Amino acid sequence: MAPATSLTRRGFAAAALVLAATAAARAAPPAAASGFIETVGNKVVGVLRDASLGRDERLQRLSGLLDEATDLPLLARLVLGQYWRKASQQQRDEYVRLFRALAMKTMADRLHEYGGETFEISGSHAVDDRDTIVTTRIMRPGSQSPVNVDWRVRDTGGKLAIIDIIAEGVSLVVTQRSEAAEVAGQQGIDGLLQQMRERVEGRA
């Protein structure tokens, strides 16, 4: 059995080496995350400012950017929190579908609110080996004071994705998670799904 053991050991050492290498590669430096936010931000502002685009095309491009820049299934799981673990596969699939639909609907509803805002990156710091917080200032037209927005960026195995947005101290994930837990706690996961369905269909 000796050769097998040594083979296993060698295999283990190799696996550890590969893991260490991936871990190093995964630890995206803050600079990569701020570059990512800068690129995404510029694309979004570009689409919002492009006067040649009609509403439908603008929305379509923004949804594309939303899917590209965030990891919506992961975001949905983080928001559902403890109830994700309790949900059946069918409930999970339905939840992720509704989560994405609501995100798209919210974006469509708020499209007209854009009033020429621009942004500047003001800093970034690593939270752990996969997450980085990028801080930005959203500059508003006129004499209105800028809004501080932080972006939590995760390195999901080589691909960067936004997994939280913190506007003036208010986290999107914390807020939505708190609400989802309240509704699911009172009405169950099916009750939560029903409420989301009503919102997607605009019946609320």
Added chain:
Amino acid sequence: MTIGRKSVCGASRWPGGAAAALLAVLVGGCASGPSGGIADPLEPLNRAVFRFNEVADGLVIEPAAELYGLVVPEAGRTSLRNFLDNAGSPVVFVNDLLQLERERAGVTLARFMINTFFGGLGLFDAARHFGHVRHEEDFGQTLAVWGVGDGAYLVLPILGPSSLRDATGSAVDGFLLDPAVYIAPSDARLAARVADGVDTRYRLDPVIEDLRANAMDRYATVRTVYQQRRQAAIANGRATAADPDYEAIFQDPEAEDGTSN
């Protein structure tokens, strides 16, 4: 999962005195609850007051704010806001000092002098053009800096979301720390409070509309947003050490299960 209040309780940068210790006992210290950050043992009562406030808002406050927005032009609204902010800045100054924030106290004092003497008794925010940007501070935040937890979430009639600590703080600000208590007639102070409320409601209108349109549980959403805003205000925009409760959220529940990929 319980998301506690460790970050605010840990925000204390210097040990509070006997008074703070007493208040800590009084308002229950660092209680934490399952409500996404703030303990809410009075939830049934709070929800009832919340419903009352929504009705009162629909009947009186929102129409008043709408009328105000229609009648008073933007320049007038800005001047009123500046005046109220300036009149409230002595309270901010005292709380800056109580938190040993010398630099911020200096900014608040400079703003008050500039805006009172060169800004038409505060109607114009002249200080902003000298780079002195306004910040908020109140005795509830001071208590938090001294190590007092929020105690319990409270919804006050008409005044809205608060906590045992912050309601105590508002009372101390309004009846003790505000110099206006000692020099202005009570009618004038009441009028200022009402004007402040109407202007604030007017400015919050888009947020409230958004809440009405999108929130599944408005009560729960207001509660967590209030708690997060207070936490950010207490930290004065400093990057605080990562909050363990916030960080715990970002453990992917699917990965924990071992079902991921």
